[in-house]
Amino acid sequence: MINFELDDEQKLIRETVIAFARDEIRPHAREADEKGSVPAALLQRGWDLGLVQNMIPEEYGGFGTEHSALTGAVIAEELAYGDLAIATHLLAPRLLTVPLLEFGSTELKSRLLPAFCGESFEPGSAAVVEPRFDFDPAAPATTLRREGDDYVVSGAKCYVPLGAQAKHLLVLAGLTNGDGAVHPQAIVVARDTPGLRVGEREKNMGLKALETTTLDLDACRVPRDQVLAVGDQAAMRRLANLWRVGVSAMAVGVARAAYDYAREYAKERRAFGQAIGQKQAIAFMLAEMAMEVDAMRLLVWEAAWKLDRHEDATREAYLARRYTSDVTLRIADNALQVLGGHGYIRDHMVELFLRNARGFATLEGLAIA
Amino acid sequence: MVDFELSPEIMAQREQLHMLAEHAMRPIAREYDEREHEKPWDFINMMWQLSKASDIGPGKEGKQDGKKKAVDSNRNLRTVIAVEELSWGDAGLYLSIPGPGLGGAAVQAVGTPEQKERFLSRFKGDKPVWSAMAITEPGAGSDSAAIQTTAVRDGDHWVLNGTKIFCTSGLMAGDPKNSNGFIVVWATVDRAAGRAGIKSFIVDAGTPGMTVAKCEDKLGIRASDTATLIFEDCRIPLDNILGSPEVPKTSEGFKGVMATFDATRPIVAASALGVGRAALDFVREELKKQGVEIRYGVAPSKLTAIERDFMDMETQLQAARLLTWRAAWMMDNGQKNNLEASMAKAKAGLVVTQVTQKAVEMLGPLGYSRQLLVEKWMRDAKINDIFEGTQQINMMIIARRILGYTSKELS
Numbered sequence: 001m002i003n004f005e006l007d008d009e010q011k012l013i014r015e016t017v018i019a020f021a022r023d024e025i026r027p028h029a030r031e032a033d034e035k036g037s038v039p040a041a042l043l044q045r046g047w048d049l050g051l052v053q054n055m056i057p058e059e060y061g062g063f064g065t066e067h068s069a070l071t072g073a074v075i076a077e078e079l080a081y082g083d084l085a086i087a088t089h090l091l092a093p094r095l096l097t098v099p100l101l102e103f104g105s106t107e108l109k110s111r112l113l114p115a116f117c118g119e120s121f122e123p124g125s126a127a128v129v130e131p132r133f134d135f136d137p138a139a140p141a142t143t144l145r146r147e148g149d150d151y152v153v154s155g156a157k158c159y160v161p162l163g164a165q166a167k168h169l170l171v172l173a174g175l176t177n178g179d180g181a182v183h184p185q186a187i188v189v190a191r192d193t194p195g196l197r198v199g200e201r202e203k204n205m206g207l208k209a210l211e212t213t214t215l216d217l218d219a220c221r222v223p224r225d226q227v228l229a230v231g232d233q234a235a236m237r238r239l240a241n242l243w244r245v246g247v248s249a250m251a252v253g254v255a256r257a258a259y260d261y262a263r264e265y266a267k268e269r270r271a272f273g274q275a276i277g278q279k280q281a282i283a284f285m286l287a288e289m290a291m292e293v294d295a296m297r298l299l300v301w302e303a304a305w306k307l308d309r310h311e312d313a314t315r316e317a318y319l320a321r322r323y324t325s326d327v328t329l330r331i332a333d334n335a336l337q338v339l340g341g342h343g344y345i346r347d348h349m350v351e352l353f354l355r356n357a358r359g360f361a362t363l364e365g366l367a368i369a
Numbered sequence: 370m371v372d373f374e375l376s377p378e379i380m381a382q383r384e385q386l387h388m389l390a391e392h393a394m395r396p397i398a399r400e401y402d403e404r405e406h407e408k409p410w411d412f413i414n415m416m417w418q419l420s421k422a423s424d425i426g427p428g429k430e431g432k433q434d435g436k437k438k439a440v441d442s443n444r445n446l447r448t449v450i451a452v453e454e455l456s457w458g459d460a461g462l463y464l465s466i467p468g469p470g471l472g473g474a475a476v477q478a479v480g481t482p483e484q485k486e487r488f489l490s491r492f493k494g495d496k497p498v499w500s501a502m503a504i505t506e507p508g509a510g511s512d513s514a515a516i517q518t519t520a521v522r523d524g525d526h527w528v529l530n531g532t533k534i535f536c537t538s539g540l541m542a543g544d545p546k547n548s549n550g551f552i553v554v555w556a557t558v559d560r561a562a563g564r565a566g567i568k569s570f571i572v573d574a575g576t577p578g579m580t581v582a583k584c585e586d587k588l589g590i591r592a593s594d595t596a597t598l599i600f601e602d603c604r605i606p607l608d609n610i611l612g613s614p615e616v617p618k619t620s621e622g623f624k625g626v627m628a629t630f631d632a633t634r635p636i637v638a639a640s641a642l643g644v645g646r647a648a649l650d651f652v653r654e655e656l657k658k659q660g661v662e663i664r665y666g667v668a669p670s671k672l673t674a675i676e677r678d679f680m681d682m683e684t685q686l687q688a689a690r691l692l693t694w695r696a697a698w699m700m701d702n703g704q705k706n707n708l709e710a711s712m713a714k715a716k717a718g719l720v721v722t723q724v725t726q727k728a729v730e731m732l733g734p735l736g737y738s739r740q741l742l743v744e745k746w747m748r749d750a751k752i753n754d755i756f757e758g759t760q761q762i763n764m765m766i767i768a769r770r771i772l773g774y775t776s777k778e779l780s
Contacts, residue, residue: 291712
């Protein structure tokens with residue numbers, strides 16, 4: 001039965017995250033961007049919300065709530081509304097814990113998950129993107145091959161969030177089958193694995209508060225059970241779709257942040273004797289933003305809903321991902337335009353929203369729903 | 370809990386209507402486009418028989434009445450799903466289907482029990498009946514508060530004078546040769562009062578003084594008539610006014626009249642979706658014949674231009690569809706949907722215009738030819754960007770709502 005309303009628990013989570021984004025994240029967003037780091041106290045308060053621990057079963061020390069892509073999308077949108085870089089940092093551990101929960105063996109889960117149920121922020125990460133113009137997550141150039149009882153990973157990665165901090169990373173690599181076709185696989189790799197080298201911190205256009213690094217994998221040997229869902233292509237499609245939904249939900253949050261900022265400015269700023277919001281040229285831009293934010297959210301929710309039903313959501317997630325990255329960029333650009341010259345100045349938030357919005361077309365696997 | 374799955378009942382209805390659209394509408398779509406002003410009576414009579422067994426238009430059942438609401442809590446959603454399917458068949462034929470339509474919706478929304486009985490019961494008869502809504506005038510379109518048609522009280526009657534244009538199904542509803550229908554006419558009882566003076570009046574087909582003067586020649590939706598109605602000392606009974614005859618101090622009454630659009634805009638959006646989907650389905654099939662399958666999940670650098678175009682069209686349509694379902698769902702659940710209805714209408718009208726134009730382009734020389742229906746869909750599509758509030762009027766409504774401005778503050 002068609003229903004557009006979140007359930008009571010989701011509403012409660014959403015309200016909590018809205019308040020946190022408004023009261024804690026947004027006030028720190030500018031400073032974090034300028035300094036290139038997220039304040040430790042903020043991270044701790046974010047950790048205390050339990051957004052990572054929540055879905056980990058009680059046997060591993062978590063709260064045992066069932067994982068839901070839709071709830072994840074709601075959380076990601078609201079946190080990203082506060083600030084994309086801080087949101088990505090706070091949710092980075094989920095890049096590891098969600099795939100573990102979905103596809104990990106009991107042994108692997110009991111070995112790794114308890115660390116994410118402690119008192120303080122535990123970094124986690126995923127190394128998905130590769131430094132190539134034709135990067136294709138469906139056929140990564142990073143290789144995976146079988147060697148005896150183990151697997152060996154080799155390749156280069158970039159845009160790895162918290163790459164230097166995470167003790168374990170999820171690495172996307174291509175397993176070459178006998179038929180020559182490359183199949184993506186996700187592998188859990190410990191940072192101290194011989195052959196793994198964390199590179200320099202990257203200098204990015206946006207997301208400046210978030211530490212991202214390059215990663216070199218030179219014949220890193222990993223035990224078999226750290227390769228998740230070997231040979232299960234449906235599982236890897238699902239993982240890619242969880243990434244798409246997570247990143248798309250964050251795009252909706254950034255778009256809404258830019259739209260809200262521009263709308264409030266348009267009500268205050270006066271020109272030719274009235275608020276600029278009373279001019280059709282401005283009002284129509286804002287109306288389009290409002291309409292598109294809602295449209296994007298519905299596309300994201302539909303894909304997330306399908307994932308929660310364990311159906312193949314490739315089409316929905318992929319289309320939502322394309323749409324949100326295009327439209328969010330346009331909304332952020334228009335929001336800056338509403339502020340005119342002031343939008344270009346770092347006293348206002350919109351130039352930051354625009355820089356962050358530009359990342360969505362490029363960055364895959366930076367968030368998971 | 371968020372759910373995007375249609376109920377089995379709605380799915381079944383959709384399937385039935387799809388069969389009907391495919392087998393009863395598509396085969397005659399071109400014919401009634403080419404033969405404008407001829408009526409598809411076989412189709413109309415068949416739809417009349419069918420409609421008595423199901424509900425495919427607004428205004429059939431009580432929604433104001435709390436008890437009845439529980440019986441049919443899906444009414445608006447069911448309607449938008451149905452209208453998308455019928456418009457997939459043919460938008461012009463869909464608009465020509467007899468039934469309460471917009472006029473009936475107005476009676477349903479604000480009529481007294483006596484008026485409902487008097488005017489809505491005729492839709493249960495053996496012969497097809499239409500009703501229509503006459504708002505637009507030669508000098509007043511979107512600015513419906515500026516209408517010039519007058520209603521003056523004279524004893525036991527209202528006397529109407531003025532000219533109405535662009536009245537959808539005005540010929541079928543207003544000419545007694547076609548049906549025992551009626552027209553809901555907007556007129557002012559007090560020009561000095563502005564919006565507050567505007568009232569709606571029910572005029573029976575064949576009432577002396579009302580003439581169907583002509584039917585427009587149009588770009589598209591040619592199976593549906595768009596009539597000019599002239600009122601010359603047209604006398605109607607006193608109790609044919611919808612709502613109170615009083616002229617209030619505020620324009621609240623006008624807002625009430627405008628609220629009808631909250632129900633009808635998602636329906637127009639749904640019709641747009643149907644036309645857009647017709648074009649999209651056709652392009653997908655043609656590409657398949659050429660050996661081109663749309664590859665979802667492929668890296669952006671590997672997508673072809675055709676795939677990009679197709680995916681853009683598909684996503685835009687789905688975005689518009691979800692906005693439309695949401696607006697209808699809100700109304701079914703007793704929530705105010707003025708903003709959401711305008712979002713759905715503005716988005717769907719724009720999207721279908723773009724999608725059908727792109728479809729003509731993607732099909733190359735054949736897209737432009739009348740051998741195929743694609744060029745027709747492009748012509749049909751455009752009306753959805755215009756009637757029931759142009760895209761711009763709906764953007765204005767959205768803007769006022771999100772900025773908290775009155776129509777004086779943002780015009």
